[in-house]
Amino acid sequence: MRGNVREYFEILKGMFDEVIATGLHGEVYQLDEAIENAVSMIVEQTEAGGKVIFIGNGASASIASHMFTDFWKNADMQALAFNDSSLLTCVSNDYGYEYVFEKPIEMFARAGDVLFAISSSGSSENIIRAVRMAQAKKCHIVTLSGFSEDNPLRLLGDLNFYVPYSSYGPVEIVHHSICHCILDSIIRSKAESKTAEVKTLESSRL
Numbered sequence: 001m002r003g004n005v006r007e008y009f010e011i012l013k014g015m016f017d018e019v020i021a022t023g024l025h026g027e028v029y030q031l032d033e034a035i036e037n038a039v040s041m042i043v044e045q046t047e048a049g050g051k052v053i054f055i056g057n058g059a060s061a062s063i064a065s066h067m068f069t070d071f072w073k074n075a076d077m078q079a080l081a082f083n084d085s086s087l088l089t090c091v092s093n094d095y096g097y098e099y100v101f102e103k104p105i106e107m108f109a110r111a112g113d114v115l116f117a118i119s120s121s122g123s124s125e126n127i128i129r130a131v132r133m134a135q136a137k138k139c140h141i142v143t144l145s146g147f148s149e150d151n152p153l154r155l156l157g158d159l160n161f162y163v164p165y166s167s168y169g170p171v172e173i174v175h176h177s178i179c180h181c182i183l184d185s186i187i188r189s190k191a192e193s194k195t196a197e198v199k200t201l202e203s204s205r206l
Helices: 002-018 031-047 059-074 085-094 102-108 125-136 168-205
Strands: 020-023 052-056 079-081 114-119 140-146 159-163
Touching: 002 168, 020 031, 031 114, 031 140, 031 159, 031 168, 052 059, 052 102, 052 125, 059 079, 059 114, 059 168, 085 102, 102 125, 114 125, 114 168, 125 140, 140 168, 159 168
Parallel strands: 052 079, 052 114, 114 140, 140 159
Antiparallel strands: 020 159
8 A cells, every 4th residue: 555655646746747838829838937927917917907717617616616715815816716506506507507607707707807717627518618708708718627638628728737647636636736836926926026115115215
């Protein structure tokens, strides 16, 4: 068993080096570069009045709920996740589960918002439909996917993070870690900017 445990964490550690990050036109980025681009985009859009929206099914829904809470609480940004049970059952009952995220995005998303679309398979119809609606609403899109390299989701975002692995647990862990890295980088960037402002103000008083 110990050998299996060590192997699991060795595989997980190596997966971060295998993440493929791409842009809207297929341009390939280093992971740190793509995260920096995501940070810049999110900060710019939220400072202009936009919000950050997270969607996902199953375990990806739990990531969405976690991250939207941390983005508004810890980064002081407007954020949403459409995971309320009444909303999910209402839209599923009235329209069908494939519309469960598309319909709220149609209502609540505005141009300049940033959508995080999280799907291990990258093939969930409700996620794809939601992204298409977000595109129509002129939102910016960050996708996180895994499994098949030709999954449709990884071609739809302004920034796409693809984990080339076919097991849910590791893919979800990497997705969650990328989201947290983006968030923590935003928090650090804001703190550094505030410190620089204070120093500039103090200098001007001398």
